[in-house]
Amino acid sequence: MITLLTDFGLQDIYVGVMKGIIKTINPDIDIIDLTHNIPPQNIIAASFALASAVDFFPDDTIHLAIVDPTVGSDRKIVAIAFEKGYIICPNNGIITGVLNKYQPQQVYELTNSNYWLNHNPSNTFHGRDIFAPMTAYLSKGIGLETLGHNLNQEDLVILDDINPIIKEKEIIGSIQYVDIYGNLITNIPSKMLENKSWYVQEGDNKIFPQSTYSNIKKKELLTLIGSHGYVEIAINQGNAKMILNKEYGDFITVKIE
Secondary structure: OEEEEEOOOOOOOHHHHHHHHHHHHOOOOOEEEEEOOOOOOOHHHHHHHHHHHHHHOOOOEEEEEEOOOOOOOOOOEEEEEEOOEEEEEEOOOOOHHHHOOOOOOEEEEEOOHHHOOOOOOOOOOHHHHHHHHHHHHHHOOOOHHHHEEEOOHHHOOOOOOOOOEEOOOEEEEEEEEEOOOOOEEEEEEHHHHOOOOEEEEEOOEEEOEOOOHHHOOOOOEEEEEOOOOEEEEEEOOOOHHHHHOOOOOOEEEEEEO
16 A cells, blocks of 8 residues: 655646656555645645554555655655554655654665656656655565665655753643644644643633543644644634634643643
8 A cells, every 4th residue: 555645736747747657666655645735845844643543454554654845855765664664755854753753664765767757757746756756666576775875774865853852840832734614733742741730821821631632622622642643733713823823833821830
């Protein structure tokens, strides 16, 4: 099985072309779209989405993740083998969330142009010319050692600004994802708040935790531990991003009572 995660959207042919290449090489493989609506060039959102998804797929699934602001540059294209399967992605930090959960077993740079679509790939569409065919050949059993050469784990680019700051009476986190409902998903995991009394301080507002959205009146603010396992700020049947005027990376403060 192959999953696809990109910031390509669905307006253009990019996703369809990649699927066509994969199916041409391996007609029997199942392809599942995780999402193609990652905000353009947003590596933090891609890292979160990928890490949130990998646990729910069968072992040996290949996850192809492309959010690639520096496509065509000298950034590496890498494949990582881990406990649940494989990830193929640009070496730009997309893998950070997964590596916070799993230790890589193998790391390879994918360099063997015999397994690219052609030997002269486009500088603007590596998804078509390199990522898709490499992923398809891996799904057919071609080994990573054939597709490229070994890298040290230390060569992987890791995002260094996605961990919250822990103080005695507060945790300062940031928004790592905004879902379609405008819910603000922070980088503060539930385990940091176990057996603690807490609330979110947003300006003059104290936003107290609830167990679910409908526990409060329509259009009221709440915070809760969302399905991803992180502190989330929401509005019951409303859009917290719009009402609070928040963006990716904005700070969120949790107070410990």
